[in-house]
Amino acid sequence: MVERVAIVGVGWYGFRPITPELSYKEIMYEAAVRAYNDAGINPRTDVDSFITVAEDFNEGTSIFDEYTPDQMGAVLRPNETIPGEGLHGLATAYMQIKTGLFDVVVVEAHSKASNIMHPAHIVAYAMDPIYNRPLKVHPSFVAGLEMQRYLFESGATLEQCAQVVVKNRANALLNPLAAHGADLTLNDVLDSEPVAEPLTRLMIAPPADGCIVFVLAAEHVARSLSGTPVWIEGLGWANGSYSLENRDWVDLDYVRLAAEMAYRTAGIRNPRGTLDFVEVDDSYAYKELQHLEALGLCRPGEAGALTEEGATSLDGELPVNPSGGSLGCGHLLDASGLARALECVLQLRGEAGPRQLEDVTFGAALGWRGVPTTAAAMVILSNED
Amino acid sequence: MRTRRVAVVGAGMTKFVRRALETADELSWQASKMALDSCGLTLDDIDCVAVGSAPDAFDGVHMKNEYLSPGSGAWMKPHIRCYVGGGTGVMTPIHGWYHVASGLFDTCLVVCEEKMSSCQPHPQGAFLTIFDHTLERPLGPNLLWIFAMEMNAYMHRYGLTKRDLAQVVVKNRANAKYHPCALLGGDITVEEVLESEAMAWPVQRLDVSPISDGAVAVVLAAEHVAHRVTDKPVWIEGVGWSLETAYWTNRDLSYPLQVEQAARMAYSMAGITEPRKQIHIAEPYDPFDYKELHHLEGLMLADKGKAPEMTALGITRRDGDLPVCPSGGLLGVGNPIAAAGLMKVAELFWQLRGEAGERQVPGNPKRGVAQAWGDLMQVGTVIVMGIA
Numbered sequence: 001m002v003e004r005v006a007i008v009g010v011g012w013y014g015f016r017p018i019t020p021e022l023s024y025k026e027i028m029y030e031a032a033v034r035a036y037n038d039a040g041i042n043p044r045t046d047v048d049s050f051i052t053v054a055e056d057f058n059e060g061t062s063i064f065d066e067y068t069p070d071q072m073g074a075v076l077r078p079n080e081t082i083p084g085e086g087l088h089g090l091a092t093a094y095m096q097i098k099t100g101l102f103d104v105v106v107v108e109a110h111s112k113a114s115n116i117m118h119p120a121h122i123v124a125y126a127m128d129p130i131y132n133r134p135l136k137v138h139p140s141f142v143a144g145l146e147m148q149r150y151l152f153e154s155g156a157t158l159e160q161c162a163q164v165v166v167k168n169r170a171n172a173l174l175n176p177l178a179a180h181g182a183d184l185t186l187n188d189v190l191d192s193e194p195v196a197e198p199l200t201r202l203m204i205a206p207p208a209d210g211c212i213v214f215v216l217a218a219e220h221v222a223r224s225l226s227g228t229p230v231w232i233e234g235l236g237w238a239n240g241s242y243s244l245e246n247r248d249w250v251d252l253d254y255v256r257l258a259a260e261m262a263y264r265t266a267g268i269r270n271p272r273g274t275l276d277f278v279e280v281d282d283s284y285a286y287k288e289l290q291h292l293e294a295l296g297l298c299r300p301g302e303a304g305a306l307t308e309e310g311a312t313s314l315d316g317e318l319p320v321n322p323s324g325g326s327l328g329c330g331h332l333l334d335a336s337g338l339a340r341a342l343e344c345v346l347q348l349r350g351e352a353g354p355r356q357l358e359d360v361t362f363g364a365a366l367g368w369r370g371v372p373t374t375a376a377a378m379v380i381l382s383n384e385d
Numbered sequence: 386m387r388t389r390r391v392a393v394v395g396a397g398m399t400k401f402v403r404r405a406l407e408t409a410d411e412l413s414w415q416a417s418k419m420a421l422d423s424c425g426l427t428l429d430d431i432d433c434v435a436v437g438s439a440p441d442a443f444d445g446v447h448m449k450n451e452y453l454s455p456g457s458g459a460w461m462k463p464h465i466r467c468y469v470g471g472g473t474g475v476m477t478p479i480h481g482w483y484h485v486a487s488g489l490f491d492t493c494l495v496v497c498e499e500k501m502s503s504c505q506p507h508p509q510g511a512f513l514t515i516f517d518h519t520l521e522r523p524l525g526p527n528l529l530w531i532f533a534m535e536m537n538a539y540m541h542r543y544g545l546t547k548r549d550l551a552q553v554v555v556k557n558r559a560n561a562k563y564h565p566c567a568l569l570g571g572d573i574t575v576e577e578v579l580e581s582e583a584m585a586w587p588v589q590r591l592d593v594s595p596i597s598d599g600a601v602a603v604v605l606a607a608e609h610v611a612h613r614v615t616d617k618p619v620w621i622e623g624v625g626w627s628l629e630t631a632y633w634t635n636r637d638l639s640y641p642l643q644v645e646q647a648a649r650m651a652y653s654m655a656g657i658t659e660p661r662k663q664i665h666i667a668e669p670y671d672p673f674d675y676k677e678l679h680h681l682e683g684l685m686l687a688d689k690g691k692a693p694e695m696t697a698l699g700i701t702r703r704d705g706d707l708p709v710c711p712s713g714g715l716l717g718v719g720n721p722i723a724a725a726g727l728m729k730v731a732e733l734f735w736q737l738r739g740e741a742g743e744r745q746v747p748g749n750p751k752r753g754v755a756q757a758w759g760d761l762m763q764v765g766t767v768i769v770m771g772i773a
Contacts, residue, residue, distance in 0.1 A: 242455050
């Protein structure tokens with residue numbers, strides 16, 4: 001159990017608002033080849049297990065795992081699909097390596113969101129079929145309800161939520177991967193079309209297509225490869241209440257539990273003092289604020305003010321979503337959490353280009369499965385040997 | 386580095402029925418409660434939850450594990466679902482195994498649930514969407530067609546007759562008579578199978594397992610916890626899984642190579658060098674009669690093309706040299722996809738502990754293998770369990 005686990009290779013395709021000329025198989029291939037080259041491995045001989053993260057309804061194909069092995073170079077090898085957050089896939093790979101029986105494991109997640117004609121219809125199928133679905137609740141309405149309650153409890157303002165959008169989309173302008181970089185003002189965000197009070201159109205992360213592949217390795221293998229390993233220091237994931245009626249709309253207990261587990265496995269007692277930057281889910285602008293508080297990186301009700309003061313911007317005290325987050329990169333469905341982790345890897349390797357943060361050692365990524373779920377996963381990474 | 390040992394310490398299952406009145410979440414709760422009660426644990430003792438369920442299209446529920454999370458005891462706990470089509474039922478305990486073997490958790494509740502009856506008018510409708518959207522879906526194929534091709538390939542390769550295959554149905558349904566949760570236990574004859582309605586030649590109605598609803602749960606524990614919980618832990622000795630190409634039209638369908646790959650991985654982990662001597666009981670995946678035979682060969686428990694002969698000689702009967710599907714299998718107990726695979730793991734648990742009641746295999750079996758299979762005739766999942 002002493003051996004550490006490292007991310008030894010990353011690859012991606014995208015991210016783009018639409019990808020008319022390529023199928024999901026082709027973007028998986030592009031990302032996988034890039035990751036294998038980055039790690040310096042041959043998938044057909046060097047990989048012990050392959051994990052893909054996908055949900056049937058997002059793919060429009062039942063039993064989607066059928067269509068994963070060929071383009072990954074994984075035919076007749078251990079393959080499995082995790083219908084979950086991308087970071088659940090990362091956790092699965094981590095556990096396999098920690099058994100001591102697997103040395104190299106590959107994780108893949110992708111989004112072909114542009115193939116989905118009516119995303120809200122898909123999400124509607126995630127509502128409890130007996131109690132919630134007959135109410136015909138739109139996912140943005142659930143987010144609007146939660147945002148309303150969050151603003152009431154925390155004292156955060158609409159302007160502070162809008163500031164998250166302005167910051168993240170500006171960060172995305174410095175990120176060649178991002179699909180939705182933009183130079184916006186607070187008023188652009190506040191005056192955009194209302195969706196579900198108090199949510200406006202620009203406070204919702206727009207979708208994007210893309211694929212991300214990670215290669216994970218046990219310590220002894222990681223050290224034999226040429227690249228810079230980024231270590232997985234801690235991981236955590238948890239579920240809250242599924243039903244809309246029974247959940248606690250104020251306390252994100254599932255994020256808190258996931259973070260507690262991640263800090264515990266990483267041996268971190270003072271997250272605020274340890275983490276140099278974080279990438280957190282921002283599917284909706286208020287989520288970034290809510291998540292920062294649930295992760296214990298500031299006191300409840302403080303995240304809005306910190307954002308307004310610029311503490312979470314690229315040159316701030318705790319940069320949040322330097323990649324541009326989902327608001328700036330585009331929401332990548334199940335791959336969103338891996339996109340957050342990808343930015344952590346690039347930052348910790350010093351490969352983040354114009355948005356590179358100085359002297360970073362510890363970063364963390366938080367993924368959330370989206371409305372209507374209460375499922376979150378977190379990973380803490382470092383470049384410290 | 387020595388891998389942590391992981392044991393199955395409890396199991397529970399609902400009846401497999403044609404149409405359950407309970408919701409999918411309620412079925413999960415029933416199985417979970419029975420599994421926990423069987424080993425005297427409560428949810429407070431469970432560190433994490435592993436859920437398995439096959440296509441979301443059956444229930445029409447997106448992100449199905451979130452829906453199943455309350456009934457599976459996942460509230461306020463780490464919870465990940467895994468998915469490999471029909472192989473899910475044996476993959477999910479493997480998924481639970483590495484949760485515990487990694488050292489991150491000491492106990493794991495593994496729950497597999499399937500509710501096929503929600504899919505109206507027939508669950509085959511859900512299977513229309515499993516095919517490649519460009520190359521295959523325009524042809525409108527369904528599962529029975531492709532299995533008919535595989536069955537044909539197997540029969541043709543070894544010169545087998547339908548009569549050779551039909552004995553599996555007779556055996557498994559008779560075994561299922563003694564399973565309290567079985568849907569189709571009973572005595573039928575080879576003639577009845579051969580005279581049943583043709584579905585997609587050579588597949589006839591009685592060659593196929595029934596559509597069912599049901600749930601199964603098992604409790605996994607690390608060695609130090611297992612010894613506290615029970616005197617009779619059943620150890621997970623080996624696991625293996627393998628996925629073939631999606632381009633099934635380019636493959637030799639007469640032999641399940643992916644099952645062999647998965648079996649080799651599991652046997653090597655379990656230190657098994659002579660499976661026919663070292664395995665005392667087998668629960669291969671039997672959604673169709675020929676599949677039990679096919680899989681016995683893939684598991685290297687029979688020579689290629691010789692599994693029908695083994696069956697004819699009575700070797701695979703409950704009191705034979707190698708009891709195969711003593712539970713009654715999918716053909717007898719029922720086939721709620723993911724739950725059916727985990728049912729086989731639960732059967733090994735009960736058999737190896739000597740708790741299988743009227744269907745107990747004689748001779749104190751020490752080690753068994755359970756296997757599932759699925760996707761486009763493409764995935765093999767194998768688990769070896771023992772009490773040594």
